[in-house]
Amino acid sequence: MIPAHRVSPFWIILGLVATGYLGFWFAMLAATAAYTSPGEVMEVLLSREIRYATLLSLFTCTVSALLSAAVAVPVGYLMSRRRFPGHAFVDAALDIPIVLPPMVVGICLLIFFQTRAGGLLEQAIPLTYTVGGVIVAQFVIAAAFAIRTMRNVFDHLSPRPEQVALTLGATPAQAFRHVTLPAARGGIFAAASVAWARSLGEFGPILVFAGATRMKTEVLPTSVWLAWSVGELEQGVAVSLLMIAISMIVLVAVKMTGERV
């Protein structure tokens, strides 16, 4: 007869900490969901302003996620594979948007686009207080998260196959294109998803740089803030529930692909 397996108190304590933390989160989500009725939620979500904010959020998050992935793949690969003078400094600098308060990022954006260089850019593509500005405000922060993700992906992929490709006559670009990039597909999707989810929740820099104009630069976090600021709690809760649902879908997608990286 197999003796009963006794679980160490150590693991029980760790399990209690995890359960307590997750329980707190689920309690908050459940309370939020119970605050309003499904009918009220649907009514809010189908309103013209919120439909606009939802579509604008989906559009700007997708563009900023694609831009973030386009920057994260080459930068993540460079940081993972090459050591150069100042590597540690560049590595730290890439994390600045992660640690800066989001509102500060918005102020920096606004001030930059008042400079001569920023003004030239603004003449080519108007960004301040426009939909383009929403995308830029999301991108500057989301890209930092995507770069960190891609660097981890490349760190986990052995450089040996690329080296073999070089001995077989491939250039470094061909080795990257034919060997590394296909192997990193799942990671690229995960990085883009992280950037997308981060963009969805972005608020501070959008408020400062793109404004919070209804039917123009209003995205979902802005809708929550606008509703809250005028005391329309049901509307704020309904939009919050929509954002929670979208975040859950992205999380599941990242988990499913992340495990294949």
Add this chain to the structure above:
Amino acid sequence: MIRLENIAWAPPGKGRATILDGVSFEVPSASYAVLMGRTGSGKTSLLEILCGLRAPISGTVWIDEREVTSLSPGERGIGYVPQDGALFPTLTVRQQIGFGLRMRGVPAPEIEARVLEAANRVGVSALLDRTPPGLSGGERQRVALARALVVKPSVLLLDEPLASVDEETQDDLMDLLQKTQREHRITVLHVTHSRREAVGLGEWHLQLEGGRVLVKNIGI
């Protein structure tokens, strides 16, 4: 022929100890040399310098009377098989073996013919449509060998190619390596920890110790 002259190398970073300190040796054409040494003695670094994947601090590398020290890995005329085969993770066996030919712009019908021939030689013709996750350790090494040989290198560099397979598979692969070397009249430098492999395969035995090749003799 492989010839190294006064090769020195140290890991990047200030104050790091020199791993290779004036390494010089020569492996004659169409012979099988085995390089042994302790873990961390610099065997893999030496092989990477031969491949052109690392630049030495000083010294020169010669392959078949041609100084290749400053040439890129693809211009050296070498075949390289790392420890675990380092197969390309998403490519089929057919694509793996044909990779070098494709990079050299060989026409597709010729690639197919040469891939089939190379796969037959190493006994992987039944695996052509598989990808690396579906291959055993021995199969991976056979594919890696075919991939290196299909571009007809004059020198074959093997980094512990039998380290991750069982003893029976090791015997099969040792036979295959010996047969391949004789058929292709290729110069082989085989890095290993195993005395069994060294005795079974090496015409030349090299020992890397204290940053230098200390022992060099012909056969045992």
